[in-house]
Structures are given as C-alpha cells and as structure tokens.
Amino acid sequence: MNIRELIHRVRNRLKPHEELSNEAVLGFLRVLEDVRADELSCDEIYLKLDEYVECEMDCKDAAHVMPLIREHLDICHECCEEYEALLDVVEKAEKDLKK
Numbered sequence: 799m800n801i802r803e804l805i806h807r808v809r810n811r812l813k814p815h816e817e818l819s820n821e822a823v824l825g826f827l828r829v830l831e832d833v834r835a836d837e838l839s840c841d842e843i844y845l846k847l848d849e850y851v852e853c854e855m856d857c858k859d860a861a862h863v864m865p866l867i868r869e870h871l872d873i874c875h876e877c878c879e880e881y882e883a884l885l886d887v888v889e890k891a892e893k894d895l896k897k
C-alpha cells in the first residue's frame with residue numbers, strides 16, 4: 799500500500815477535472831460482476847480506490863455503484879484508513895480547483 803502514489807494518481811486525474819463517465823463505471827462493474835467482497839484482496843481494493851473516491855465525489859453514491867468496495871472497506875480497517883485519507887485529499891483538491 800502506498801497512499802502517496804494513490805494521491806498522486808488522483809491529483810493527476812483531477813487536472814483537468816473530468817466527470818467519471820458512465821462508461822467507465824459500467825466497465826468497472828463488469829470487472830467486479832462475478833467477484834464477491836470477501837474474495838477481493840486489499841491489492842485489488844487499492845487498485846480501484848481512486849475510482850471509488852472519484853465516484854463518491856461525483857455522485858455521492860459510491861457505496862451503491864461499487865458495493866463490493868464498500869463492503870471491503872467496512873471489514874478492512876487498513877483499506878478504510880487509506881480510503882478516508884484519500885477522500886480527504888480529494889475533497890481539498892476539489893475545493894482548490896473551484897477557487
């Protein structure tokens with residue numbers, strides 16, 4: 799796990815700010831279609847965490863769009879901390895962009 803790399807990745811995506819397309823969300827859901835939450839590894843969560851945070855920022859309903867990620871965050875303290883740290887950074891970055 800490398801929170802700095804994640805933050806860097808999300809910051810790059812935010813400049814210029816682009817809405818997460820429906821196509822991107824659907825593509826992501828297709829990948830997770832057959833996977834159960836308890837089969838997701840922390841590494842897989844880590845790879846998708848920036849998308850989850852972006853979704854949360856865009857629609858405020860990431861838990862509904864990506865329930866498997868939410869489930870993992872509920873049961874995994876380590877990933878949940880990464881998520882909250884990342885969300886905090888993204889929220890601040892969004893505020894800066896809106897200035």
Ligand SMILES: [Zn+2]
Pocket residue numbers: 839840843870874875876877878
């Ligand atoms: Zn985890």
